[in-house]
Amino acid sequence: MKYVQLGKSGLRVSPICLGTMTYAEGDKGNHPWALDEKASRPFYERALAAGINFFDTANVYSAGTSEEFLGRAMKDLGADRDSLVIATKVHGAMGPGPNQRGLSRKAILQEIDNSLDRLQMDYVDLYQIHRLDPYVPMEEILEALDDVVSQGKARYIGASSMYAWQFAKLLYLADLHGFTRFASMQNHVNLLYREEEREMIPLCRDQGIGVIPWSPLARGRLAREWDTDTERSETDQFGSTLYLDDSDRRIVEAVGAVAKERGVSRAQIALAWHHAKPGITAPIVGATKMRHLDDALASLDIELTDEEMKRLEEPYRPHAIAGHG
Template structure:
C-alpha cells in the first residue's frame, strides 16, 4: 500500500479510503442493502490487512449504526494511532428543529454523538456532508474551529458543493484565522466528470486533498450496461444520480469494458485507476460488500493506464447536469 499526505497536512493516509456506508444495520436508516455487524467486520479487518489505514463514515449512515460498527471493529483490529477515522455532519439525525444542518448547536451536539458511537476521544477528519444554505458559513466555520481546538477533531473537510461555495469557505476561514478545510469529498468518476471544470483546479491550486466518492458510479462502471445488483435495485439516490444520463453513459461504460478486456482485468480496476491518476486526487473512497472488491481496489493502484487507453475512456463523455449536492 502506498501512503500520501492528506492535502496540505502532515497526516499520512493510504491511497485508498474504505467507505463505510455499506456497513450498518439494515433495519436502521434508509439503506436496506447494508451489511450487519458480523459481516461488516470482515471487510474492515481485511482492509487493514491490505494496508488501508483510512476509514470514512458519517453520522447519518444507517442511523448512526455505521459509526458504531466501524468504531468497534477498529478498536478490535488496530491501535487508535494507526488508523485515520473520518466522519461527517449535516444530515437529519432526529425529527424536529436542530436535528440536522450545520448550526453551532447541531455541530457541537453531533460531534459528541459521533465520538460516543465511534468509541474514541477524537476523529482525525471531521467533514461537513453538504453545504447548509440556512446557516451562515461564518457560524459553521467558527464552530468547526472550536471542535478542532477542543481536541475533538484533528482536521476538517468538506463535501459536495459548488466551487464558489468552497472558495468562499476557504477565504472566510483565512480571514478570521479559523481552521481551514484540508479536504474535499466530491462526486467524481468516469460518467460524472463535472468536477474537472472548477472544483478540481481549485483544489490543486489550494493544495486541498480530494477524496472522490462513488468512483465506480455505485457499481455501474463495474458491470455490463443494464446489469443491476441488489443495492442498485433499491438505491433511490443512485437512480437520481445516474438514471437520467443512462443512454449517454452507456458508451463510456462500454469503453471501460473494452480496456478491461484488453488488459485482462476486472472493469473496476480500470475505472478506479482512471480516478486515482488525476493529480488532485488523494484517495478515492471505495465501498466493498464482496471480498474481491477490496482486492480489485488495491490492485487498481498498481495499474498505469496508457495515453491511448485514457483517450478511449474519456472521448465519449458528454456534459452532465451537476448532481450529488442534494
Template sequence: MKVGAMEYTHLGDTGLEVSQLCLGCMNFGTEQPWMVHDRDQARAVIERALDLGINFFDTANVYSHGESESILGDVLADADRDRAELVVATKVYGEMHEGPNGQGLSRKHVLDQAEASLERLGTDYIDLYQIHRWDEHTPIEETLSALDRLVEDGKVRYVGASTMPAWRFMKALHEADVDNYERFVSMQCEYNLVDRHEEANVLPLCADQEIGVIPWSPLAGGFLTGKYDRDGDPDSGRAATDEFMEKRFTDENWAVVEELREIADANDATPAQVALAWLLHKEVVDAPIVGPRTIDHLEDNVGALAVDLTDAEIDRLEAPVTPVWNREIGDV
C-alpha cells in the same frame, strides 16, 4: 485478478498520510435493504481492509443513524492497530432527530454531534471532521467557529467539506483565512468516469488551493463494474430505485463502459479496477472512497493499484463524456 500493494499519500497540502484507497462505511447498517445488515460481514470487510494496508476510513453520523459509526468503532477498538496510524473520518449535517436542532451546521448541532460521533466511534478524537453539505440557514462563520473550537479542544485534527458549488467552498476558505479559523483541507465530491461534472466545478479550485480530493461513488454506484448491460433489464436491484443510477443509462455512458471493458481485458484487469485506476492517475485525487460489501469486492478494488494506464487508454476512457457542471446535483 491483479493485486496491488497499498501506497500512501498526503491529504492535500497537510502532513497527514492516508492510504490511496479510503474504505467508505455507508453500506454498513440496516437503514436500506441493500446495506450489509450482518455485523460479522461488515467486521470481516473492515478487518480485511486493515490487513490490505488501508488506514483511511470514512463514515458519517447520518449513515443508518449512527450504526455505521458504531460498527467501525467496534472493529477498530478490537483491531491490533496503533490508533496513531489510523485516519478516521466522519461527517455532520444530516437529520439525526426530528424537531428543532436535529440537523444542519449550527454551532449547537456541530458540537453536539461531534460528541455523539466520538462516543459511537469509541475514540478520543476524529482525524477528519467534514461538513456533509452546505447549510443555507447557518452563516459559514458560525460553522467555522464551531469546527475551530473542536480542533482547539483536541477533539478533531482536521476539517473537510463535501458536495457543494465551488463558489461556496471558496467562500468558506476565504472566511477561514480572514477570521483565522481552521481551514478545510479536503473535499469529498462525486467523481468517476461517467460523473465528471466536478471537473467543471470544484476540482480546479481544489487543485489551485491544494485541497485533498476524496471522491465518493468512484464506481458510479456499480455502473462501472460492468455488471450492467446496455440491452439488459435496468428495472432490477438498486438501479430500479436509484434516481441517479437511472440517469446514468445514456449513450455516452454506455460508450464509456464499452471502452472500460476493452481496456480491462487488455490489462488483465476488471472494469472496476480500471475505473479506479483512472481516478488514481488524476493528480488532483488523493484517495477514492470505495464501498465494498464483501471481501472479494474489496480485494478487487485494491487490485486497481496494480493497473498502470497509458495516456492513450485514458484518452479513450474520457472521450465519450464532456464534463458539464450539473447544478441540480451540485446545489443539494
C-alpha cells in the same frame, strides 16, 4: 501500501479509503443492502491487513450504526489508533427536532460528541460537513468547526459536495478570521460524472486541498455491464437519478473493453483512472463482496496509458450538476 499526503496537510493516508456506509443496520435507513456487523467485520480485517488506514463514515449512515460498527471493529481488531485516519461527517437529520440536523453551532458541537460516543474514540482525524447548510451563516459554521479542532475532538476538517464558489468563499472566510482551514473535499467524481473537473478540482489543486471522491464506481455501474441490475441498483433511490445519459453507456463499454484487453476487472480500470488524475488523493470505495475490496487494492498497481485514458474519457458529455443537495 504507499501512503500519500491529504492535500498540503501533513496527514498521510492510504490512496484507497474504505467507505463504511455499506456496514450498518440496513433497516435503519435507506440502505437495505448494507451488511450487518458480523458480515462486515472481515472487510475491516482485510483492509487493515492490506495497509488501508483511511476509513470514512457519517453520523447519518443508518442512524449512526455505521459509526458504531466502525468503532467496535477497530477496537476488537486491535488496530493502532495512532495509525488510523478516521473520518466522519455532520449535516443530515439525526432526529425529529429542528436542531437535530444541519450545521448550526448547536448541531455541530452536539453531533461531534454523539459521533465520538458511537465510535468509542476521543477524537476523529477528519470531521467533514456532509453538505453545506444554506440556513446557517458560513462564519457560524467555520467558528464551530474551529472550536471542535481547538477542543481536540478533530484533527482536521473537510467539506463535501458544493459549488466551487461556495467552497472558495469558505476558504476565504477561514483565512480572514483565522479559523481552521479545510484539508479535504469529498465530492462526486467518476468516469460518468466529471463536472468537478471544471472548477472544483482546479480550485482544490490551487489551494492544496485533498480530493477524496465518493461513488468512484458510479454506484457500481462502472463495474458491470450496462444492463446488469443488482440489489443495490434496484433499491438505491438516489443512485437511480444518476448516470442515465447515452454517453454513459459508451463509457461503460469502453471500461469493459480496456479491462478485457488488460485481463482485469472493470472496477480495477475505473479506479485506476482516479489514481491517474492529478489532484485526486484517495477514492472512497464501498465493498459488499471481498472481491470489491481486492479490486480496489489491485487498482493501485495499474498504470493506464495515455491512449487508454483517451478511450475512457472521449465519450464523455456534459452532465447536469448532481450530488450537491
